[in-house]
Structure formats: C-alpha cells, structure tokens
Amino acid sequence: MSGITFSAWLRDAQRAHGSLPADLIQTLEVTADACRRISAAIGQGALAGVLGAAGSANVQGEDQKKLDVISNDILLDVHSSGGHLAGMASEEMDDPFPIPDGAPRGRYLLLFDPLDGSSNIDINVSVGTIFSVLEAPAGSNAAEVAPFLQPGTAQVAAGYAVYGPSTQLILTLGHGVHAFTLDRRAAGEAATAGEFILTQEGMTIPAETQEFAINMSNQRFWEAPVQRYVDELLAGKAGVRGRDFNMRWVAAMVADVHRILTRGGVFLYPLDSKTAAKGGKLRLMYEANPMSWLVEQAGGAASTGRQRILDIAPTGLHQRVPVILGSRAEVERVAGYHQGE
Numbered sequence: 001m002s003g004i005t006f007s008a009w010l011r012d013a014q015r016a017h018g019s020l021p022a023d024l025i026q027t028l029e030v031t032a033d034a035c036r037r038i039s040a041a042i043g044q045g046a047l048a049g050v051l052g053a054a055g056s057a058n059v060q061g062e063d064q065k066k067l068d069v070i071s072n073d074i075l076l077d078v079h080s081s082g083g084h085l086a087g088m089a090s091e092e093m094d095d096p097f098p099i100p101d102g103a104p105r106g107r108y109l110l111l112f113d114p115l116d117g118s119s120n121i122d123i124n125v126s127v128g129t130i131f132s133v134l135e136a137p138a139g140s141n142a143a144e145v146a147p148f149l150q151p152g153t154a155q156v157a158a159g160y161a162v163y164g165p166s167t168q169l170i171l172t173l174g175h176g177v178h179a180f181t182l183d184r185r186a187a188g189e190a191a192t193a194g195e196f197i198l199t200q201e202g203m204t205i206p207a208e209t210q211e212f213a214i215n216m217s218n219q220r221f222w223e224a225p226v227q228r229y230v231d232e233l234l235a236g237k238a239g240v241r242g243r244d245f246n247m248r249w250v251a252a253m254v255a256d257v258h259r260i261l262t263r264g265g266v267f268l269y270p271l272d273s274k275t276a277a278k279g280g281k282l283r284l285m286y287e288a289n290p291m292s293w294l295v296e297q298a299g300g301a302a303s304t305g306r307q308r309i310l311d312i313a314p315t316g317l318h319q320r321v322p323v324i325l326g327s328r329a330e331v332e333r334v335a336g337y338h339q340g341e
C-alpha cells in the first residue's frame with residue numbers, strides 16, 4: 001500500500017499540473033468525505049433500518065430506496081456550507097440546488113447520482129455514487145438549469161465511489177484514472193484509518209476484450225445493429241468473431257464500469273423500443289458523461305452508437321442517452337454497425 005492519502009495526492013497533482021485550484025481540491029475532498037459517510041450508512045445495512053423503499057418517487061417517476069434519499073441528503077449536507085460550489089444537481093431532485101443564501105458561493109457545479117444501482121441494496125450487492133464537476137459560467141445563476149447544460153468535454157473532474165467488498169474512489173482530472181481505497185480499520189488501529197489511500201495510478205482498459213455486459217432480457221427491444229453485434233458475440237468461436245465471449249451484468253453501472261476499468265470489457269445500455277421515447281435508460285449528466293470521461297481517460301471509448309457521448313450538447317438536466325463504452329475496438333465495432341458498416 002502506498003500510504004498516500006487522497007488529500008496528499010490532490011496536492012501532488014496540483015504541483016504536477018499547476019492547474020488545480022484550491023476550491024476544486026475542496027470540492028473533491030468534501031465529495032470524498034460524503035462517499036465515506038455513504039459507505040458507512042450502507043455498511044450498517046439491516047442493522048440501521050436503512051434498507052428498503054422510501055415510499056417516494058424521484059423526478060423520473062422511479063421508486064426511491066431509503067438509501068437513495070440518505071445518500072442524496074449526505075451530499076447536499078456536506079457541500080452546503082459552501083465556499084467551493086455554486087450549486088448542485090442530482091438524479092434524485094427535480095431542480096438544481098443552489099448553495100443556500102448566507103453561505104459563501106464558489107465557482108463549481110457538482111452533479112451526482114447519489115446511489116447508483118440502488119436495486120442492489122436490499123440484496124447486499126455492490127452499489128456506487130457517481131459525480132461530475134463543471135465550472136459555473138461567469139455571472140450564471142446556479143438555481144437555473146442552463147449553467148449545468150455543458151457537454152461532457154467541459155468536465156473538470158469526474159469519478160465514482162464503488163461500495164463493494166472494499167470501498168474505492170476512482171477519479172479523473174483529465175490526466176489518467178486513479179483508484180483510492182478506503183482504509184476501513186477503526187480509528188486508533190492505523191494512522192490512515194478512515195482515509196482514501198492511493199492504490200492504483202493510471203488504470204487502463206485493454207483495446208481488445210472477451211467480456212461484455214448487457215441486460216439480455218431487453219434483446220427483443222434492441223435496434224438491428226446491437227442485435228447483430230450481440231448475435232456475433234454469442235456465436236463465439238463458430239461465428240465471425242472466431243472466439244468465445246463471456247457475459248457479466250451487475251445491474252449497477254458503477255460496478256460494471258469498475259470491472260471494465262479493472263480488467264477490460266464492453267458495457268451496453270443501448271437504445272431500445274422500451275426507452276426510445278425517453279432517449280435511452282441512463283442519464284447523461286449523472287451517469288454517461290462522468291463514466292465516459294473516465295473510460296476515455298483509461299484508453300477506452302464511449303458512444304451512443306451514433307456519436308461520441310462527451311460531444312453531446314445537453315438539452316435537459318435529466319436527459320437520457322444510449323451508452324456503449326469500454327474497450328476501444330469493441331465500441332468502434334458497434335458504432336460501425338450503427339453507421340451501416
């Protein structure tokens with residue numbers, strides 16, 4: 001173990017790149033603190049009565065779990081004292097949440113999916129938090145949607161926490177992708193107890209893979225290019241690909257993307273006739289953009305099938321898009337099929 005804490009690493013990155021403003025460092029440190037608290041809440045599970053439904057629905061009409069609400073509240077709470085953020089936007093809230101009056105306003109906008117894969121909570125399987133940081137345009141009002149509607153290429157930081165057998169924080173500032181692991185030992189047991197510690201610098205996704213991730217139950221709803229691609233994977237050695245492929249689906253984007261950053265693979269939540277009217281299943285601002293930047297920074301690619309995800313000009317805070325990301329050669333092949341190749 002390196003023993004380099006997240007805060008120390010951020011300060012090293014500031015020295016190395018000379019372009020990491022103090023309020024961006026604060027944004028990331030406070031977000032890491034929120035993830036530590038969410039990890040603790042999740043870790044209490046059935047002991048603390050935090051499992052199960054909240055009895056409410058979010059802006060997208062989806063039933064909320066208690067931990068969706070708890071995670072959202074933790075992120076709002078830790079960031080509300082202000083100084084570093086102008087405002088926040090969450091998958092769980094209809095409207096942007098500007099830093100409250102009276103607290104100092106900063107220049108960054110934080111967007112998050114407070115708990116990703118929340119249907120996994122009650123079965124004790126990995127979930128996560130995804131975040132994206134943008135700079136608020138000068139003179140903009142973070143109570144409005146407009147300042148948040150920036151393409152993925154404008155992100156200044158993106159990352160996620162995965163709450164699995166260990167809790168990890170994965171981050172990009174545009175200079176590669178780095179992993180930090182929460183030292184879960186009790187205070188007093190170790191000097192770094194409670195800290196995120198650097199455990200991998202420069203995660204990379206191999207260009208080729210033999211593993212794919214897709215919800216096969218949607219097969220009959222997919223468009224022809226995805227039908228063709230998956231048929232070819234399933235044909236294995238006997239088909240045009242000439243080799244067998246394995247399949248995994250955790251049903252938490254964080255966990256599926258984490259596997260791809262760790263050992264390669266391709267993830268697809270493509271356009272299908274069930275979700276076409278909404279534009280797709282996954283959310284551009286809270287899921288697709290931060291994950292696409294991380295994947296590109298690790299040498300992979302991310303596309304809707306028709307365009308690079310990071311180039312999409314957003315039209316709504318809760319906009320949904322098709323997502324195909326991971327090993328570059330596979331993403332390019334699927335995009336090629338969409339272009340009629």
Ligand SMILES: O=P(O)(O)OC[C@H]1O[C@](O)(COP(=O)(O)O)[C@@H](O)[C@@H]1O
Binds near residue numbers: 091115215252
């Ligand atoms: O249940 P499905 O259709 O397989 O969808 C799984 C996808 O839905 C999501 O769980 C949506 O995220 P939320 O839990 O944040 O709503 C993704 O993480 C995951 O990839």
Ligand SMILES: [Mg+2]
Binds near residue numbers: 115117287
């Ligand atoms: Mg999600």
Ligand SMILES: [Mg+2]
Binds near residue numbers: 068091113114117118
């Ligand atoms: Mg969520």
